[in-house]
Amino acid sequence: MTNGQDKQPQAAEAIEAIETIETPLLLEAMFQRYGYDFREYAPASLRRRLRRAMQIEGLATLSAFQDRILRDSKMMARFLNIVSVDVTAMFRDPGFYRTFRDKVVPGLREQPLIRFWHVGCATGEEVYSMAIILHEEGLLERTRIYATDINPRGIECGQNAIYPIRNMQEFTTSYQKAGGRAAFSDYYTARGDSIILRDFLRRNIVWAEHNLVTDASFNEFHAILCRNVMIYFKLPLQQRVHQLIYDSLVMGGALGLGSAESLRFTPLEDHYEPIGSAEKLYRKVK
Numbered sequence: 014m015t016n017g018q019d020k021q022p023q024a025a026e027a028i029e030a031i032e033t034i035e036t037p038l039l040l041e042a043m044f045q046r047y048g049y050d051f052r053e054y055a056p057a058s059l060r061r062r063l064r065r066a067m068q069i070e071g072l073a074t075l076s077a078f079q080d081r082i083l084r085d086s087k088m089m090a091r092f093l094n095i096v097s098v099d100v101t102a103m104f105r106d107p108g109f110y111r112t113f114r115d116k117v118v119p120g121l122r123e124q125p126l127i128r129f130w131h132v133g134c135a136t137g138e139e140v141y142s143m144a145i146i147l148h149e150e151g152l153l154e155r156t157r158i159y160a161t162d163i164n165p166r167g168i169e170c171g172q173n174a175i176y177p178i179r180n181m182q183e184f185t186t187s188y189q190k191a192g193g194r195a196a197f198s199d200y201y202t203a204r205g206d207s208i209i210l211r212d213f214l215r216r217n218i219v220w221a222e223h224n225l226v227t228d229a230s231f232n233e234f235h236a237i238l239c240r241n242v243m244i245y246f247k248l249p250l251q252q253r254v255h256q257l258i259y260d261s262l263v264m265g266g267a268l269g270l271g272s273a274e275s276l277r278f279t280p281l282e283d284h285y286e287p288i289g290s291a292e293k294l295y296r297k298v299k
C-alpha cells in the first residue's frame with residue numbers, strides 16, 4: 014500500500030517517462046511537416062518551452078500537441094515564437110563592442126567593401142548596435158550587413174526598427190560603456206511609447222530568414238556575430254554550426270560569441286586566436 018505522498022513522485026516519473034518517448038516523435042513530426050528541425054536542441058531548455066507551449070495551447074500531453082500542430086500551421090508559427098528565445102539588447106555586454114571597436118575595426122578599414130553576418134539576430138538590437146559602431150568609425154557606408162534568424166517575427170521587428178522607449182535608458186548606459194561617441198538619442202526619434210531608429214542606420218542591412226540547422230552558408234564575411242544562439246544547441250549541432258561559420262569567414266575575419274559561449278573543446282579551436290583577453294572575440298588564422 015502507498016500513501017498519497019508516495020504516489021506523487023511516481024506520477025511525475027511516469028509523465029517524465031512518457032514525455033521522453035513523445036518528445037522525439039513530436040520533433041520528428043515538426044521536421045517532416047514544416048522543415049523546422051529542433052531534434053538537436055539542448056533538451057532541458059526545449060522541454061521547458063514545450064511545456065509552456067502546451068500550457069498556452071491548453072493541451073495536456075505532447076501527443077495531443079503533435080496531433081494539433083501537424084494540422085495547424087499557425088500553431089507552428091506560435092511555437093516558433095516560444096522556442097526561439099529572443100532575449101536581446103542594444104550593446105549587450107558593452108565590453109564586447111568596445112573591444113570590437115579597438116581591435117577589429119582597424120583591420121576592417123583596409124577592406125574596400127565589408128560584409129557582416131549577424132546570425133540569430135533576434136529582433137535586431139545587436140545589428141543596430143554594430144551599425145552605430147560602424148557609423149561612428151566611418152565604415153557603415155561601405156558595409157553590407159546581413160541579419161538572419163530562424164524566426165520571421167524577429168526579422169520583421171528588426172526591419173521596422175521600432176523599439177519600446179522604456180528600454181532607452183538602459184541602452185544609453187550600455188552605449189556609453191561601449192565607448193559611444195555621440196548622444197545615443199541622436200540615433201532615434203521618439204513616437205509615443207516607442208522610438209524609431211534613423212534611416213541611415215537601416216539602409217545597408219539585408220534581413221532574411223536563415224535556419225542554422227538546415228540552411229547553408231551564402232557568402233564570405235569579414236565578421237560574423239553568433240551570440241547567445243548555440244547555447245541552446247547540443248554539442249554535435251554546435252560543432253556543425255562552428256564549421257558553417259568557419260567556412261563563411263574570410264581568413265583574418267572576426268567571430269563574436271556570447272559571454273557564456275566559447276570555442277574551447279570545438280575541433281576548430283586552433284584555427285582561431287582570441288582577440289583581446291576578456292571578450293568572446295576571435296580571429297580566423299588558419
Ligand SMILES: C[S@@+](CC[C@H](N)C(=O)[O-])C[C@H]1O[C@@H](n2cnc3c(N)ncnc32)[C@H](O)[C@@H]1O
Nearest residue numbers: 097098101133135162163224225226240241242
Ligand atoms: C537569445 S537570442 C540572441 C540574440 C542576439 N544574438 C544577442 O545575443 O542578443 C537567440 C536567437 O537565436 C535564434 N535561433 C534559434 N535557433 C536558430 C536556428 N536554428 N537558426 C537561426 N537562428 C536561430 C532565435 O530565434 C533567437 O532570435
